[in-house]
Amino acid sequence: MAATISFKLNGERVRLKADETRKLLWVLRTELGQTGAKYGCGRGSCGACVVLVDDRPVRSCMAQVRSVRGKEVVTIEGLAKGGKLHPLQRAFVEHDALQCGFCTPGMILTAYGLLRSKREPSREDIVKDMDRNLCRCGAHTRIIDAIESAAAELRNGKSTT
Amino acid sequence: MSSNDVQTSDFQQSRREFLKRFGGGIAIFVTFGGSLELLERAEAQSRGVPSDFNAFVRISEDGRVTCLTGKIEMGQGPITSLAQMMADEIDVPYEMVDMVMGDTDLCPWDMGTWGSLTTRAFGPLLRAAAAEARGVLLELASAALSVPVPRLQAKDGVIFDRQNESKRIAYGELAKGKPIARHLTVKPELKDVSEFRVMGQPKLRRDSLEKVTGKAKYAADIRLPGMLYAKILRPPAHGATLKKVDSSGARKVDGTLLVENGDFIAVLHELPDVAEEALGRIDAKFDVPPATSTDENIHQHLMSVAPKGDLVAKTGNLEQGRKRATRTIETRFFDGYVAHAPMETHAALAQIEDGKCTVWASTQNPFGARDKVARAIDFPLDRVRVITPFVGGGFGGKTSNMQAVEAARLAKAVGRPVQVMRTREEEFFYDTFRPAAVVNVHSGIDNAGRMTFWDYEVFFAGERGAAQFYEIPHHRTTVRPRGWRGGPGMHPFATGAWRAPANNTNTFARESQINAMAAAANADPIEFRLKHLKDPRMIRVLKAAAKRFGWTPAVTPSKRGLGVACGIDAGTYVAAIAEVAVNARSGEVEVKRVLSAQEMGIVVNPQGATIQMEGCVTMGLGYALSEEIHFRGGQILDTNFHRYEIPRFSGLPKIETLLVEANDIAPQGGGEPAIVVMGAVIANAIHDATGARLKRMPMTPKRVKAAMQEA
Numbered sequence: 081m082a083a084t085i086s087f088k089l090n091g092e093r094v095r096l097k098a099d100e101t102r103k104l105l106w107v108l109r110t111e112l113g114q115t116g117a118k119y120g121c122g123r124g125s126c127g128a129c130v131v132l133v134d135d136r137p138v139r140s141c142m143a144q145v146r147s148v149r150g151k152e153v154v155t156i157e158g159l160a161k162g163g164k165l166h167p168l169q170r171a172f173v174e175h176d177a178l179q180c181g182f183c184t185p186g187m188i189l190t191a192y193g194l195l196r197s198k199r200e201p202s203r204e205d206i207v208k209d210m211d212r213n214l215c216r217c218g219a220h221t222r223i224i225d226a227i228e229s230a231a232a233e234l235r236n237g238k239s240t241t
Numbered sequence: 242m243s244s245n246d247v248q249t250s251d252f253q254q255s256r257r258e259f260l261k262r263f264g265g266g267i268a269i270f271v272t273f274g275g276s277l278e279l280l281e282r283a284e285a286q287s288r289g290v291p292s293d294f295n296a297f298v299r300i301s302e303d304g305r306v307t308c309l310t311g312k313i314e315m316g317q318g319p320i321t322s323l324a325q326m327m328a329d330e331i332d333v334p335y336e337m338v339d340m341v342m343g344d345t346d347l348c349p350w351d352m353g354t355w356g357s358l359t360t361r362a363f364g365p366l367l368r369a370a371a372a373e374a375r376g377v378l379l380e381l382a383s384a385a386l387s388v389p390v391p392r393l394q395a396k397d398g399v400i401f402d403r404q405n406e407s408k409r410i411a412y413g414e415l416a417k418g419k420p421i422a423r424h425l426t427v428k429p430e431l432k433d434v435s436e437f438r439v440m441g442q443p444k445l446r447r448d449s450l451e452k453v454t455g456k457a458k459y460a461a462d463i464r465l466p467g468m469l470y471a472k473i474l475r476p477p478a479h480g481a482t483l484k485k486v487d488s489s490g491a492r493k494v495d496g497t498l499l500v501e502n503g504d505f506i507a508v509l510h511e512l513p514d515v516a517e518e519a520l521g522r523i524d525a526k527f528d529v530p531p532a533t534s535t536d537e538n539i540h541q542h543l544m545s546v547a548p549k550g551d552l553v554a555k556t557g558n559l560e561q562g563r564k565r566a567t568r569t570i571e572t573r574f575f576d577g578y579v580a581h582a583p584m585e586t587h588a589a590l591a592q593i594e595d596g597k598c599t600v601w602a603s604t605q606n607p608f609g610a611r612d613k614v615a616r617a618i619d620f621p622l623d624r625v626r627v628i629t630p631f632v633g634g635g636f637g638g639k640t641s642n643m644q645a646v647e648a649a650r651l652a653k654a655v656g657r658p659v660q661v662m663r664t665r666e667e668e669f670f671y672d673t674f675r676p677a678a679v680v681n682v683h684s685g686i687d688n689a690g691r692m693t694f695w696d697y698e699v700f701f702a703g704e705r706g707a708a709q710f711y712e713i714p715h716h717r718t719t720v721r722p723r724g725w726r727g728g729p730g731m732h733p734f735a736t737g738a739w740r741a742p743a744n745n746t747n748t749f750a751r752e753s754q755i756n757a758m759a760a761a762a763n764a765d766p767i768e769f770r771l772k773h774l775k776d777p778r779m780i781r782v783l784k785a786a787a788k789r790f791g792w793t794p795a796v797t798p799s800k801r802g803l804g805v806a807c808g809i810d811a812g813t814y815v816a817a818i819a820e821v822a823v824n825a826r827s828g829e830v831e832v833k834r835v836l837s838a839q840e841m842g843i844v845v846n847p848q849g850a851t852i853q854m855e856g857c858v859t860m861g862l863g864y865a866l867s868e869e870i871h872f873r874g875g876q877i878l879d880t881n882f883h884r885y886e887i888p889r890f891s892g893l894p895k896i897e898t899l900l901v902e903a904n905d906i907a908p909q910g911g912g913e914p915a916i917v918v919m920g921a922v923i924a925n926a927i928h929d930a931t932g933a934r935l936k937r938m939p940m941t942p943k944r945v946k947a948a949m950q951e952a
Contacts, residue, residue: 099515106514110470115462116455118633120584121665125882128584156455169453176445176852180316181452182584182633188453207890214882216584216634217316218859220890222852 090158100146116156127213130186137193156185177226179217304413311351313343315632330371343629353606357811357910372429443848460603461588468658470513479875490522532874550719562694562715566685577869585633588662591648610642637738673737678702680750690762703743741913752806752921765794786816786838804926806918811910828946842906861919
């Protein structure tokens, strides 16, 4: 059913008319131009499509667009604030925690959810939380390192360069 | 027209385009062949690099240097390592180099990005082009400064008079004014390792910032006004034929456009998910041929249809070797079909405007895509341009360009830009799988524990890595066939190159058998190998691995769960040591630690090389332990990641890497070699832990348990 849906996307209010049962991923990528959210599997098995909904990671290939009505959606494009990278983004760069980069937005936003609920995750915590995100290039150990280092930075509240 | 003619005319066409597009600055075109014999022409062609002209180099008026290459970036990092080469040879700071990759109108012809060839085969050409460009700049500076060339020196993008350093001119200054196209044929002087300032330095990826902010564009991320998304009707199995179709259901969906051409039926819509939903409303009946082969009986089938063998290595007399053996072992190894499964599925966007077709494609070979598209839509080659954005993983699987052809056909049919992006299910269905294979090895040792003969026959894996490198007086290696595709009727679906094609299966079989020989000889598997090695490169890398790992010699099986394996791929030598624990009740294998040591000649980017090794170890765990395509005839049963298990965070060991320095050897391959040893190193570690010899990959818990019961 076509309906008007409004929510906040990367800090800006958006209002669009769409079949409200359509999947959030396709609305983000098509009408809203946020192609940082990637299609990987279409069934919630890989995590490439993860976005934040009210600060929590959500698999946008499974979520209906009506589920974000009135909420705040952040895609990878909206994570850096005022031109300043989020510590996770910076840590992924500094640790070379990516190769082809296709899984990277989902990795970073999933890790964001982890660091939001656990300030000081152990490596086991990280592995457990990231385990449903797939990477084919084999950047895993560097991704774990990057998340650990971003966690430390967030705890210390410093903004290293 | 021969393929050479095609390349030449392409080049002239694209040179004109190139100059038109870039306006001012200096463009360097370099002829290879003739006086420049860096690579023999035939060799250059067999390696898939341009044989007539090398890379374009362009120096712009702001002094920036643009490197134009037909290579593409799919994660393995040439965007970084090629820029390092360029910076060093042309003498500019690394940050002043820009990369333009995989655009068929701007870049010189290239066969494709695969085979770990970018550094070892294309690298020397790129460096030569850069060195020649520096030569041109020196000539121009000589004229501008009225100083003879031998007195000039280039450094950091500036040329100065050695006798009077205030007499200087920047590259950008030399590039001002109308475009200068220069063409040199003298043999350039490549820098010696001792002169490297950028090469050999560990460099972080150049494309990270774009990739962590979502700015990096992949083929399916390109948007054009008026574009449509296409979803195409697919058969339920390979070999199935469309019998009856009723597309009225799809037509009823608002805004859909249908293209029907025989069994090529596509639904197009402004929204991809609506196109997908409409496709689901097409009622299609297919004739599916009866399924005869399955993942369980495929090996018998392959052995029965295999062509007569090609001998690829032979020394001595097998009969004599057999007679001298006091202990012989004959083993048959099996490998299954494996999927590439890149995170990005195949995608392409095609636009036809003013008689020119532009395709943004997820491809490892943009020029191959261009040729295929041109043929499919009946356009001359110079009216098709393929642009390669970032590619989300390839591993050998993005070379057939079917999606680019489909997008172009549809764009031509509807007169609007059309995107084709495969679903994950289509990606698994149309993958060009690494072939299932069988290897028979018969070998023996004498009383002194020396191998006396080696008889090796491989079915369908292919030739790469088949020939063994140990000192065995009597040996023979036969490949059936040399490649991996076989021919019609061999495989139930498409097969193709998969990261280090053939070598994963061959190294699994060879190194497993070598370990079985070591066990028969009551020897430590590393000492046993060293006893049979003469090649100094292999000896050095194996010893380095043992030392770094902290290996203490013991007869295998030692119950420690330690395995070793060696391999050669793409000119690079690899030795790996792994530690595993096997759960006797479940058969589950926990890989605790993997050390991968590699000698790859001169290392251009140690950081990038290390990361490729880590990636190879990780990806290799998949084919070793869990990855296998299940099928019934032409029907692929593994349709998505819930059924096809690729490595995850939770299964990963501690991964250590070691680059063995060898600056006296030219740079060798880096994207593939470290993966070839992963099957054998795990199999040998399982054997060391349990005494059970795994003969079939992947080594699933069920197979491990079965092997343990047999042992």
